[in-house]
Amino acid sequence: MTLGESTVLDRLRLVQSLPALPMVVGAVTRRITHDSASSGEIARLLGHDQALTARVLRLANSAFYAPREAVRSPEHAVVLLGLGTVRAIVLKASIFSAFAVTQARGFWLHALGAACAARAVAKLGSLGRGDDAFVLGLLHDLGKLALAEHLPAEYALVRARVARDGGLIRQAELAELGCDHAAVGRFLCEHWSLPYEYRAAIGAHHDLDQAEGEHQPWAACVHIADIIARAMLIGNGGDQAMPILDPRALRMVGLQESELGALFAATEKELGKAEVFFTIING
Known part of the structure; x- marks a missing residue:
């Protein structure tokens, strides 16, 4: 149950x-x-x-x-x-x-990759505000940290299901917990009184319909960035399958499918700069 x-x-x-x-x-x-x-x-x-x-x-x-x-x-x-x-x-x-819980290097690399991809999406599309997009990409999976630290036994079952059956970690979360890391991420943003934009984008990055109209483009930005980071094999968010891109997402951020190649190139460029940034502030 x-x-x-x-x-x-x-x-x-x-x-x-x-x-x-x-x-x-x-x-x-x-x-x-x-x-x-x-x-x-x-x-x-x-x-x-x-x-x-x-x-x-x-x-x-x-x-x-x-x-x-x-x-x-x-x-x-x-x-x-x-x-x-x-x-x-x-x-x-x-x-x-x-959070005291230790995450594999792949988790942090995925967060960094999504942050860089989100910045690229915002800059190439209609959103602008690349720095805001970077932060949203960086924080998009923080719900996984809370679940792993505060519900360790239950989250171990989630990981075991992914290892056994393959698929997406979100699907395993819903099957084992009835709740996914995006909902927990929204809760944490509320707990910390972060801007509502953060709550909406992080909480709806797997289901764009959960974001209100004016915030949907930011949720779409994170959704696209998450998938780009996975497609480019930047780190590992815990999945053993590739999620499907919501066909509405690119339109919401003012981009077209023909611009995906430019997004990948821009993400790679951003990643080179961000790796230096992270090395310095973690030092």
Whole structure:
């Protein structure tokens, strides 16, 4: 008998150790979401967290950005990196480190691949806001982390089913739990008070009909990016089959099937840059 989505989410709500985002991370994310946020304001918020400030400064001073002179102030770093990159740093550093469960390298590579593909989709299509798309791609499978850490016995059955029968991990989740990682991802976004756009895109990236009209294009962006990362064999999200692309998805983001080749090429280019980025901020 499967647990059902309401039971799974109720059990997660009862987990006392369910991580909360540090106040600085929540504040930075909310302020960057508003167009009126200034680099000085974001720098002042970062100043309350020495570890995050150090990561931002390390990236700004890296050969990746090659500044003409040393970047010593958080405000200078924010200007050089851009608000979108700063948001990616604080969310990646805080959310993924909040889970103790160890994931295979393939999981992280898949997240990175989806992030790069999402940025490519946004830039080549009609969405724009490539940095927002990057973050959504990066976080799209975070529900798997919560399930593996807080329902380990049940999630072991999910993995065993995939290993035994093949197929998609989402299908195994629905069969064993009655709930998939996308629904858990939406729940976590709500728990962390992340922008509604994040909740909709992450929660509906396997089923676009679960996103409201204005948010469907972002869910479609993540849906396409997830499949591109799998098709390019970037990491491993846990599946043993290739999911089917929703035929509406490309249209929702302003692209055509004839542009898939350009998307693959753009994703590969983005991946080369992002691997350097991740090496630096994880160091």
